[in-house]
Amino acid sequence: MNLISPILSDESILFRNDQIFTVLAVLGIIFAGIAVYLLIMERKVRKLEKIAKELRERNNEQRQGTKDQAKENREGK
Amino acid sequence: MRTKEILSLLYREFLLEWKQKYAFNGLLLYVVSMVFVLSLAFGGSIPPKTWNIIFWITMLFVAINAVAKSFMSENRGITLYLYSLASPFSIIVAKWIYNCLLMLAFGFITYILFLFFSPVETGNAGHYLLVVGLACPGFATALTLVSAIAASAENKATLLAILSFPLTIPLLLTAISAGRKAIENQPVSDSASLILFLLLFIVIIATVSFILFPFLWRE
Amino acid sequence: MKNARAQKYRWIYKVLALALIAFAIVAGFAIDRQQLTKDFGGESWRNIFFHVPMWYAMMVMFFYSCWQSMQFLNKGNLKSDGKAVNAAHAGILFGLLGLSTGILWARVTWVREIESGELQAWWAGDPKQNAALILVLIYLGYFLVRSSIAEPVRKAKVSAVLNVFGAAMIVPLLYIVPRVAAFSSHPGSGEEGILAALKSLDAGQRMIFYPSAAGFILLGIWLTELRSRIAEAGEKINDALANSTPS
Numbered sequence: 001m002n003l004i005s006p007i008l009s010d011e012s013i014l015f016r017n018d019q020i021f022t023v024l025a026v027l028g029i030i031f032a033g034i035a036v037y038l039l040i041m042e043r044k045v046r047k048l049e050k051i052a053k054e055l056r057e058r059n060n061e062q063r064q065g066t067k068d069q070a071k072e073n074r075e076g077k
Numbered sequence: 078m079r080t081k082e083i084l085s086l087l088y089r090e091f092l093l094e095w096k097q098k099y100a101f102n103g104l105l106l107y108v109v110s111m112v113f114v115l116s117l118a119f120g121g122s123i124p125p126k127t128w129n130i131i132f133w134i135t136m137l138f139v140a141i142n143a144v145a146k147s148f149m150s151e152n153r154g155i156t157l158y159l160y161s162l163a164s165p166f167s168i169i170v171a172k173w174i175y176n177c178l179l180m181l182a183f184g185f186i187t188y189i190l191f192l193f194f195s196p197v198e199t200g201n202a203g204h205y206l207l208v209v210g211l212a213c214p215g216f217a218t219a220l221t222l223v224s225a226i227a228a229s230a231e232n233k234a235t236l237l238a239i240l241s242f243p244l245t246i247p248l249l250l251t252a253i254s255a256g257r258k259a260i261e262n263q264p265v266s267d268s269a270s271l272i273l274f275l276l277l278f279i280v281i282i283a284t285v286s287f288i289l290f291p292f293l294w295r296e
Numbered sequence: 297m298k299n300a301r302a303q304k305y306r307w308i309y310k311v312l313a314l315a316l317i318a319f320a321i322v323a324g325f326a327i328d329r330q331q332l333t334k335d336f337g338g339e340s341w342r343n344i345f346f347h348v349p350m351w352y353a354m355m356v357m358f359f360y361s362c363w364q365s366m367q368f369l370n371k372g373n374l375k376s377d378g379k380a381v382n383a384a385h386a387g388i389l390f391g392l393l394g395l396s397t398g399i400l401w402a403r404v405t406w407v408r409e410i411e412s413g414e415l416q417a418w419w420a421g422d423p424k425q426n427a428a429l430i431l432v433l434i435y436l437g438y439f440l441v442r443s444s445i446a447e448p449v450r451k452a453k454v455s456a457v458l459n460v461f462g463a464a465m466i467v468p469l470l471y472i473v474p475r476v477a478a479f480s481s482h483p484g485s486g487e488e489g490i491l492a493a494l495k496s497l498d499a500g501q502r503m504i505f506y507p508s509a510a511g512f513i514l515l516g517i518w519l520t521e522l523r524s525r526i527a528e529a530g531e532k533i534n535d536a537l538a539n540s541t542p543s
Contacts, residue, residue: 048529055536243433
């Protein structure tokens with residue numbers, strides 16, 4: 001038995017029934033979903049990186065602060 | 078080339094096996110059981126194409142079991158000491174040679190056993206044995222490094238099984254295809270490209286294994 | 297530093313990725329059906345603008361992953377190993393997507409002419425498809441190995457070795473499987489038709505195909521980069537919290 005897809009004719013069922021718009025709509029929704037997901041991830045990652053940077057700077061300040069204090073103590077003596 | 082090192086390591090492998098013999102015998106039992114069950118299931122007479130296929134699938138399982146032991150049955154203390162003396166290159170080469178010889182032996186044994194339990198009328202024995210003789214070392218080559226990788230992990234047995242299947246598929250397909258040509262009595266020249274591939278496979282994968290193994294060994 | 301300046305313009309390639317894929321979706325359906333489609337199952341040939349680019353993206357990601365593994369083995373920088381893992385994630389994603397689109401496409405277009413006329417299988421035994429599945433299996437094994445070793449340096453080393461070894465295996469696979477599959481008794485595999493279609497793409501179709509491929513590849517790079525940044529930021533935060541002196 002040789003079953004070949006019924007779409008193998010000159011006419012395109014897809015365009016004839018305007019099913020093309022359904023297909024495009026579905027694809028568009030999937031694409032929009034992926035795009036939204038990626039953009040939200042980008043935003044989260046940027047926030048994460050900002051937090052990381054702030055923590056680091058705070059650490060550096062603290063370290064600087066204790067270093068200065070140690071220096072003062074030594075000079076004070 | 079540290080031939081002496083390699084030879085002595087190889088000798089050690091044989092010695093270990095000779096003293097305990099349990100790996101070889103275990104594998105032998107495994108092969109006999111498999112061939113027996115398969116021949117029973119098929120009712121004695123197997124069509125040539127199928128014979129070829131189940132032969133190679135049996136070889137696959139034998140290979141995984143045989144080569145698995147090469148790195149995983151090492152008990153830590155003495156082995157580590159010995160291996161700190163030898164270079165990783167010698168270790169992998171010795172294991173590879175040993176596995177190739179082991180696989181060759183079992184290839185031949187499986188072939189005899191299959192013929193014993195379910196003989197096949199057609200087929201060019203010389204041609205078939207040529208394919209067996211090239212594909213079995215191929216299995217050994219492919220799986221030796223996989224065994225080393227799996228030995229460094231936690232759940233070794235499952236890992237070895239899972240890693241082995243995708244990595245031996247090209248070899249398996251080529252062996253089945255070449256074996257099929259042999260069993261259907263086609264001239265050797267027909268399967269020349271496949272046989273060349275088997276040869277190249279061994280050379281390339283062995284080289285890659287020898288290069289990669291030292292990275293694994295730096296413990 | 298070069299890094300800082302590059303970071304400012306990072307958004308460009310991401311917008312480009314999304315734009316290219318959107319273009320591929322719209323143009324892929326807008327383009328006129330041509331003589332080609334009669335041989336390849338009607339409208340479903342438009343899949344060529346999506347399925348094959350996804351596989352290109354998968355190959356690029358896996359190649360990059362293997363390259364990073366080699367770099368790690370060479371220099372021992374754990375960052376390379378991180379890049380290798382993330383690229384492998386993206387590669388597997390595209391691989392699975394490519395396989396599913398391939399299955400659906402083959403099911404719609406070609407049927408396996410099985411001699412006894414039974415039900416056709418879902419899996420078209422096509423060489424490229426088989427090779428892609430094996431590649432995905434190898435990389436799943438890669439992740440399995442990584443999850444079974446705890447210590448980070450050993451994990452990186454062993455999985456890097458597997459990565460390179462798998463790649464060395466795949467190269468002969470891609471050349472031998474098509475030749476071996478020719479002996480199979482199932483005629484009319486899909487991909488020869490697809491390759492023929494690819495070669496005979498005319499200019500208009502190429503203009504959609506190549507940008508689509510580029511878009512998917514850029515998308516893969518974006519995904520890899522996101523994972524890397526998350527991992528890096530997490531590490532930095534952990535470091536900072538560990539080193540902070542209690543106030």
